[in-house]
Amino acid sequence: MFLLMFVISLAGLASFRDFSIRAATEHTRTTAEMIRVALTESMLNGTMDTRHSLLERIAGVEGLDEARVVRGDAVKEQFGEGIAMETQADRLDYQVMITGEALYTLVGGYLNPRFRATIPYIASSKGDVNCLNCHQVKEGTVLGVVTLSASIAHMRTAGIITVIVLVSVVALFSIISLLYLRRILQPLALTAQEVEHAVKLANSGDFSVRIQPHTNDEIGAIAKHFNTLSTGITNKLTEIRHNVACLVQTQPLETTDLLTDTANTVSGLVKVSQFKQAIEEDETSEEVFQRISEVLQAEFQFNTFSIYEIDSNRKQIRSVCVDGIAQAPIQWCSPDIGDKCTACRVVRTGHYIDGRENTLICRSFSHDAQSQGYKYLCLPVIQSGGVGSVIQIVLKPEEEASAERARPLVESYLREAAPVLQAKRLMASLRESTLNDAMTGLRNRRFLEEYAETLVNQCKRRRTAMTLMMLDLDYFKTVNDTYGHDIGDAILIDLAAIFMANVRESDLVIRYGGEEFLIILLDTDAEAGVSVADKIRAAVENHQFKAGSTLLTKTISIGLADYPNDGQAFWQALKFADVSLYAAKENGRNQVVRFSQELWVSKEKY
Numbered sequence: 001m002f003l004l005m006f007v008i009s010l011a012g013l014a015s016f017r018d019f020s021i022r023a024a025t026e027h028t029r030t031t032a033e034m035i036r037v038a039l040t041e042s043m044l045n046g047t048m049d050t051r052h053s054l055l056e057r058i059a060g061v062e063g064l065d066e067a068r069v070v071r072g073d074a075v076k077e078q079f080g081e082g083i084a085m086e087t088q089a090d091r092l093d094y095q096v097m098i099t100g101e102a103l104y105t106l107v108g109g110y111l112n113p114r115f116r117a118t119i120p121y122i123a124s125s126k127g128d129v130n131c132l133n134c135h136q137v138k139e140g141t142v143l144g145v146v147t148l149s150a151s152i153a154h155m156r157t158a159g160i161i162t163v164i165v166l167v168s169v170v171a172l173f174s175i176i177s178l179l180y181l182r183r184i185l186q187p188l189a190l191t192a193q194e195v196e197h198a199v200k201l202a203n204s205g206d207f208s209v210r211i212q213p214h215t216n217d218e219i220g221a222i223a224k225h226f227n228t229l230s231t232g233i234t235n236k237l238t239e240i241r242h243n244v245a246c247l248v249q250t251q252p253l254e255t256t257d258l259l260t261d262t263a264n265t266v267s268g269l270v271k272v273s274q275f276k277q278a279i280e281e282d283e284t285s286e287e288v289f290q291r292i293s294e295v296l297q298a299e300f301q302f303n304t305f306s307i308y309e310i311d312s313n314r315k316q317i318r319s320v321c322v323d324g325i326a327q328a329p330i331q332w333c334s335p336d337i338g339d340k341c342t343a344c345r346v347v348r349t350g351h352y353i354d355g356r357e358n359t360l361i362c363r364s365f366s367h368d369a370q371s372q373g374y375k376y377l378c379l380p381v382i383q384s385g386g387v388g389s390v391i392q393i394v395l396k397p398e399e400e401a402s403a404e405r406a407r408p409l410v411e412s413y414l415r416e417a418a419p420v421l422q423a424k425r426l427m428a429s430l431r432e433s434t435l436n437d438a439m440t441g442l443r444n445r446r447f448l449e450e451y452a453e454t455l456v457n458q459c460k461r462r463r464t465a466m467t468l469m470m471l472d473l474d475y476f477k478t479v480n481d482t483y484g485h486d487i488g489d490a491i492l493i494d495l496a497a498i499f500m501a502n503v504r505e506s507d508l509v510i511r512y513g514g515e516e517f518l519i520i521l522l523d524t525d526a527e528a529g530v531s532v533a534d535k536i537r538a539a540v541e542n543h544q545f546k547a548g549s550t551l552l553t554k555t556i557s558i559g560l561a562d563y564p565n566d567g568q569a570f571w572q573a574l575k576f577a578d579v580s581l582y583a584a585k586e587n588g589r590n591q592v593v594r595f596s597q598e599l600w601v602s603k604e605k606y
């Protein structure tokens, strides 16, 4: 605006100066012409001698500072030097006499500015008066010059006043325009600033800013629409967050970035849902635990943790996974919890344990880990109303805050895992029950059918033999007949205990059917098996079975064969053991018979 005023002022001054010079030029030129005409008339009238007073009167005219005539050389030569004022030529007069060109210029400086015009008189035979009649010169000779000068101080003052008025008018107009524009544009600028600020905050997830409507026009409408939009988004996002928090079963956390936090939580829930689909299609609990381990590492960046499975019947805890390694031994808790699951505080209480404030809240947390400054967060997986598994997240100091934020989502994963683990566990125990004999607790024939192939492969891999021992109580029918089936059952249970006590833990004791048992001695050929069989036989013979108030002694017959030395196929070797048992019975019972080819007289016999 100031630049505009400056330009206008300069342009005004320049054009006024130009106009003044043009006016002065015209003015002096006319005056000079009048002097020339007057002098010519004096000459024609013969009053040339009185020209002195003519020139002085002209010089005295108001507005003129100077008016003089200078004779040229040709005139001087013809008519003499002339009067005194006609000889006072200065440099500019001479210049005009030489060039024959009129000269208009400003002189006198800033304090006394004057406009000077020096105009040549040129001899001419044309026009009203023929100069050559009197002057003995050639056509076009400069006869002399007239020099006039006039003060232009008053014009300069007038010019400055005009420019001041002009600039004032422009300035006034500018100020009024500015005020008017300000009145119109200020609400627009304010609204634009507020929208920019609000959009910036909205980009970082904060929709709380509202815009002040400054006018009732379109600008005000923009502010109102923006506010409606922000309120709508805030309400919807709050509703989504609340619903999501319900899904995660937690309170919505305070946040400054509503949008990003909500988006993150929703994408977290999508992953939980994908996790659920994946574990439902998994075959075993181990696979589910493996996925939980992967989630802890990949989704939450926890690398130190334990996954425990609780056997509430046996009061034991089994380490399923440690730091992502399956079946690794207990590391972050005291190993004692293995045989005493109630030493785990989560198992006892059924809720999550936060060991960040006080690591001693659970006495079973590893002392080593404590001394390294580790804390922990232990979460239960609730199955059938009890703690089925425990997830222990071991925290380095820098992970403590993130663990609290992650906890609701981790619990969502565990809630999804719980029924699946429950189903897998039920399936496993159901399957286990079909492979066990309920009365004696021994494995049953079905187990053998499923496990035989594994046994054979083990045997082949280790290049060892196994003894197959068929056992059958002698005259067991009489026990049932005399004392009843309950006593008979009790005797079978005692018998199972005797078997278990006389074989290695790795050996298999199977109730093959009725009062018939099969013992498989692993990595043992028939030679070694005979002595074990005899030990069992003696143990049975020496045992006193309770039959109500009386004590009974019983004997047992045992037939054995080995795989692969006696039978090339497992089931063939088993058949040979059975044949041997038959032979033991035939030979008088209470004895051990090792298979020999002679016993295999004919299949029909057995």
Ligand SMILES: Nc1nc2c(ncn2[C@@H]2O[C@H](COP(=O)(O)OP(=O)(O)OP(=O)(O)O)[C@@H](O)[C@H]2O)c(=O)[nH]1
Binding pocket: 472, 473, 474, 475, 476, 477, 478, 480, 484, 485, 486, 487, 488, 489, 492, 513, 514, 515, 585, 589
């Ligand atoms: N109490 C009871 N008896 C059973 C069970 N399973 C089979 N038995 C009985 O075991 C007896 C087997 O009799 P037998 O096959 O004749 O043989 P044994 O009397 O033992 O005579 P030997 O085998 O020839 O010495 C039958 O009476 C069956 O009812 C069981 O689970 N409980």
